Amino acid sequence: MGKFRIGLIGLGGMAGAHVRWMAELGDRFEIVAVSDVSAEALARAGEQLGIIEDKRYADFEKLVADPDVDAVVSVTPNHVHAAIIRACLAARKPFMAEKPFTRVFEEAGPLLDQYEQQPVPAMIGFTYRYTPAFRYARELVLQGKIGTVRSFSVQYLQGWGAAQYMVPFVWRFDKNITGTGTLGDLGSHMIDLARFLFGEFEELSAQLKTIIPERPDAATGRMVPIEVDDFASFQSRMTGDVMGIFQTSRNAIGSGNQHEVSIYGDFGTLHASTENPDKLIWIREEEPGQLSRSTLDVPSSCKTTQYADFLAMLEGKEPDGLPGFMDGYRNQQVLDAIIRASETKTVVQL
Template sequence: MLTKKVSLKRNSKEDKMSKKIWNVGIIGLGGIGDSHMNNLLKVANTRVAAICDVNTQAVEQVGDRLNLAADKRYSHYKELISDADVDFVISGVSNKYHADILKCAIEFSKPIVSEKPFTRTMEEADELLALYEKNPIPCMIGFSYRYRPCFQYVKELLEQGALGQIRHIAAHYLQEENAPMFNHEYTWRFNKEIAGTGILADIGSHMVDAARFFVGEFTKVAGMMSTFIDHRVDPRTNQPVKVDVDDFAGFQCELAGGVMGTFYTHKNAIGTNNQFNITLFGDLGTVRISVEKPNEVHLSVRDGENLELIDKIVHLESGNRKLMLQDFVDSLENNSNSYFFPTFMDGYRNQQVMQMIIDSSRDGVARSN
């Protein structure tokens, strides 16, 4: 087995930092909010200037920790988004509020980083698109895996044509936390009204984005969705509540250029942690990556007159990779996006594909318009 150590390329412009301090407003102070605040510590010239959450106790605790003034501690997102002192917003809330917060950001022309999925429904997505086309704003959707070194390296391989014509992409995204033995309690993610869909929106949306990132647009889809565990216990009442969303989603598809795709995802996979694996099969070689090993790329090619099989593990140095939030700040400073920047339209197209999967699981093969 051959090994190779590679550094990802960076543009020299990326190393130039503006002296401007970017005031950031954080909406949602749960786990994702904490993650974003921790990541901001690694981004030059940013500071958390305002926070918002419906949980007033959390607002006070985080506000005290950050030494924020009382008038920068909000309980409604519109108050924070309309704050003229806030340069851009990071939103990490439940799916139910994604569309409303994006709508508000468009209304106030406020740059925003919004978590995936884009919206709960296609109707919400279409309404947002109509507003965005009238008043486009800088907007990043949280498809964070694009910023893993292995994703960026494979993207470069594909752009160079190193794998030849791509024929097939396969991916699975598995976790174990929803398996019956863990007695996972009922949360908003099991509620269609709040979540839109279940596993499809939760982690399946990352598979959709990876396919679009590496290959291109979906042209047709054949999907299946199922609910393994149809009731879960609500910790507030200690009573079982019906689960009305999917906890399994699988689909086959055709992508741009006739590339075929196979995908499945669920959280009933004992022995997995965060197993998001992707394989691309090309005429000249096969490449495999896993987000659990973000600095490794497995490459299989045949070479020479005898077409000898050569397997390589490419080891990537992660020190120079650009962070997602740094990319957003750079885009504001340079007024341009990097090639891996997940845009508003990436969010919208992702929602379209998820709707195709939903429609297909109900009616049969769904085709793009």
Template sequence: MASNRIVNVGIIGLGGMANEYLRNISIIDSIKVSAICDVNQKLLNIIGEQEGVSQDKRFKNIEEITASPEVDAIISVVPNNLHAKILELCILYQKPIMAEKPFTLNFEEAENLNLLYQKKPIPCMIGFIHRYTPSFQYAKKLLEANTIGKIRHIDVRYHQSFGTPLFNVPYLWRFNKTITGTGALGDLGAHMIDSARFFIGEFRSISALMKTFVDKRRDPITGEERHVDVDDFTSFQAILENDVVGNFVTTRNAIGASNQHEVTLYGDYGTLHVSINRPNEIDIFVRNKSNENPVLTTEKVPETYNKTILNDFAELILNKKSQNTPNFYDGYKNQKVIDRIIYSAEKGHFVKVD
């Protein structure tokens, strides 16, 4: 490794999400951007100058940046059809990776990666960033402390509004099944699945419904209408570990919800509610010592629950330590649940996950 205290990362994909990673890296002492990769030369030049990356460390080829001996680890922020390829290269060159979700384009790719990973494992984290929301971290500790008793039901939603006809969003790669695999399900639903696995455990069975409300969008290049072949609404019910019942809804057609991911956990003694829009607050509905009936309170989350996925990624590489981090198998199992949701929606009945 180039340094025993700093992780020199190569970032593959310089689109919108990359800006968020670059912003976070800039405030972390243990990570430095040493190389970048994108097919867009203009973006390479802009980001290269912005981050002080030399010309010889601005790559257009994903294998070259992955193989570079001066790159300690990879951060992958690319469209879904490239996720598996970059993970495969990182396993081949034994490079730690922080990869975006969904894990792969489909479960067949996930199965193939799993076989490779079992033979040559690497430090790997998947970008399920919402489990790092302070209120989510705090809720996890409260559940472990049995604050609301035995969990009976979890309600999870992830709503956005950008896909509604009101905003007239043009045809993008996210609406193309060959590039994205699924629509709202893989983009937003993957976070719902991870939240449920983070709080409750594994999925046992699923019954799903998938819909495409806006099935045509105008191509911004040709001006012609293109067919949308992925979902913009998915809902499913599930049975999870310990017979916990789950209800899940995700959509890109919820006007007023710019980016709304919420989880409510119902137990025998009370309820917990968290939202990424209120990251430092948690709603707790439990009976206190002076009340026979449960009382709703909103608590501030202690600052000790503030941490970032990139801090954990650096810690994993430098000190080989990890706790509750979204790893390779979290990505793999997440993709299996996505596969079962698709199958259930197609067949119209409950299916077992395993």
């Protein structure tokens, strides 16, 4: 079995998680080059990872073009997602890129044109497809265990942005960098989970809200207006007339990383959550009028990792459920439709 030489772009907090995830697969990945706009981050990561000076790039395009790099892993803020994907496609380098696919949908169209002309193996970082409970829920739905699915609800709640914590203005609140707020950050995961479980969005309506209208600049203390949402709710009609309700917020005190789905079918209900990722709740009638509520252990067959699929992709395989290029593009389409639905206060068709 060969080893894949990885170029890592973006050396912030999440990069450390990706380094750990790669290491979990033994020696199948070797990080041979790094890139970041911060000279300090480059020096620190270069020392920690044993990367020689010549492979520490301030310009990510030089990393992508490096012939010693077999594949690229990009862990950056939203405003450079499109440029990195464009560079990888041009260089015909396989890649894993962070979500959301692009900062705004207008950046996605040219990437699709480029991809159709010169496709390369691509993975978008929708990590929650690899939550075991979500994968088991998908398996049970496909097996018809709860009959025809009629509706579902998804929420993704965090509490770190709540007013009492007085979080200062950081890049996640900067529209020029993020495009949207909690919608693109957390809502993109909800959209991907719904597509993973139920198929495509056909129509939706939405409301976006900025709960905290300004935050202090960490350096100056000056109050900075917030132009992105920190609460989003929307409802959809999916393939097969499955109805969905979604909410996400970074102002939910008591929620650390609460991403969950409830699925309602003719013969029962399934509930899965990141808060108990190896368990699934199944509610059904075993006898008329007698409800049974079971907590199921997720079988090992539903347990795999994002990097196991990335490795399989690099080896030329096609793992079931791998979030690929078109999943990123379709996700961005839905994000754009949510914004338009909220702004126009209308139902938007997809």
